[in-house]
Amino acid sequence: MLRAFILALVTIAILPLSAAAQDRAHIEQQFRAWLDQTVWPRARAKGVDRATFDTAFSGVTLNWDLPDLVPPGQPRQTPKAQRQSEFGAPANYFAAGNLRAATATGRTMAKRHAATLARVERATGVPGRIVLGIWGRESAYGRAAIPHNAFQVLGTKGFMSTRAPYFTDELIAALQIAQAGHAPGSAMKSSWAGALGQPQFMPSNFLKYAADGDGDGREDIWRSEADTMASIATYLARHGWVTGRDWGFEVTVPPQVSCTLEGPDQGRAIAKWAAMGIKRVSGRPFPAHERRGEGYLLMPAGRHGPAFIVTPNFYVLKDYNMSDLYALFVGHVGDRIQFGSGDFAGRWGSVGRMYxxxxxxxxxxxxxxxxxxxxxxxxxxxxxxxxxxxxxxxxxxxxxxxxxxxxxxxxxx
Known part of the structure; x- marks a missing residue:
């Protein structure tokens, strides 16, 4: 009797797993049908041949571990897990070890690639230190492991994610990259979001902004450091980088200036911010040419952290990654690399853990x-x-x- 009872319990425990496995197998079949019926016609229309298509998806199955998936027949839910550090507690993003590593390696790269960086800056107007800040953040200057199969990531997210149409478009762009032979060998590896190479370009951005920095006639963001730097600068230039202006300045905001004045839609001449009592933490005045230009109040942790007056270039950095903390990190690391700047004068306060x-x-x-x-x-x-x-x-x-x-x-x- 006891034996029969235990067997029944084991059977009950196994059934949901078997059902789940059957569901996944069925969804895998739907995925293969979607590739053939939806993705292949679009890829073919963009000049992708069948051999390239079949090679890209050889052995590819859905990656069920990716975030923000919505399998067929299941409702969309707001995720609790914060998979991107850009959206965690601000203090964590500026950990001392991360800043030191990005700065130290950045200074080495600044010396090693001084001629390339100068040439890129002349061509685009984007300072070398800003290019280095992005390169360091995106791939640790090409040293970070990029582990995922780009076609699996983009295929999975194009088929069943909260932003399926966007990722389907990126999947088509990735197939175009493969068709043109841009990526060397098996280099079509990506982040969990489908970003490629050392500058972590989404495939559509590669097609629009990848640049030949070493003059060999190719745009190789996987192996060429010169191409990587030129591509980053080209992206920023085409998104409106204003030559001659900085990205921003750390400031003190007096109590009578409300933090509700923050935002790119509440800009005013930097001279007017200064007249309200906002001062640079360095004690130096704002440069004369910056005083005439528009500036914006940025308080990424509200009154719980450092404050800044930023320029339009800050929002160009945000075009690269839509995060205030990302743009701030890039500008800050660039300043540390070139000017030897130290930590922010303002301290990040504790705001507690929130989902x-x-x-x-x-x-x-x-x-x-x-x-x-x-x-x-x-x-x-x-x-x-x-x-x-x-x-x-x-x-x-x-x-x-x-x-x-x-x-x-x-x-x-």
């Missing part, structure tokens, strides 16, 4: 009050930060402009 779902709930509450938070995506961008500050001020509180766990309950009342 994206917590912030999304807060955003939905603010939207219900009429605030423009930029969408309930669980990411505390500048619109969310200043909306929090405006809610705090309307509630008679001092504005801090950054989410905390306690606010989730206060906003849901």
């Amino acid at each position: 994206r779902s917590d912030i999304a709930a807060m955003q939905r509450a603010l939207i219900g009050m009429g605030h423009d938070v930029g969408g309930a995506d669980g990411l505390p961008g500048f619109k969310t930060r200043r909306s929090i500050g405006r809610w705090q001020e309307a509630s008679g509180q001092a504005a801090t402009c950054f989410p905390t766990k306690a606010m989730t309950q206060a906003l849901s009342r």
Whole structure:
């Protein structure tokens, strides 16, 4: 009797696993049909031949470990896991070890590639230190392992992710790259998001911005450091980098200047910010040519961290990666490489651990009050930060402009 009972329990435990395996097998069949019926006609229309297509997907199956997947027949959910560090606690992004490593290697690269960087800067107007900052962040100057099969990643996400149309377009672009023979051998490796090579270009960006930096007639972002640097600079130049302007300056913001003034849509001449009492932490005045130009208040952790006046070039850096912290890291590392700058004078405060779902709930509450938070995506961008500050001020509180766990309950009342 006991033996029969145990056998029954084991059978019950196995059944869901078997059912899940059958579901996945069925979805794999749907994936292969999607490749043949949807992807192949689009690829063929872009000049991809069948041999290239078949080689790309030989042995490729769905990668079930990727984030933000929505398998057929399952509802979309807001993820709790924060897979990108850009959207974690700000202090973690600027860990001392990361900054030291990026700076030390960047200085070595600045010396090694001085002639190339100077040539690239003359051609594009983008300073070499900025190129190095991006290169270091994206692939540790080409030293980082890029582990994934690009066709598996882009195929999986094109077939069943929260942004399936976008990744399907990128998959077609990756097939065009393979058809043209740009990538050497088996180099079509990518990040978990499908980004390629040392500058971590999405495939469509490779087709638009990859540049030949060493004059060999090829754009090789996998093996050529010169091509990598030229491609990064070309991307920034074509996205509007303003030659002669900096990316920004760390500042002190007096209490009477509200953190709700943050954002690229609330810009004013830097001279006007200075007249409001905002000063560079270095004690030096803003350069004369910068004072005439437009600047924007940036407080990525609200009153819990350093503050900055940034220029339009900061938002060009954000075009490379839509994160305030990413753009700030790149500019900061570039300054450390070229000017020997130290750590930020302002200190990152503790804001507690929060999941994206917590912030999304807060955003939905603010939207219900009429605030423009930029969408309930669980990411505390500048619109969310200043909306929090405006809610705090309307509630008679001092504005801090950054989410905390306690606010989730206060906003849901």
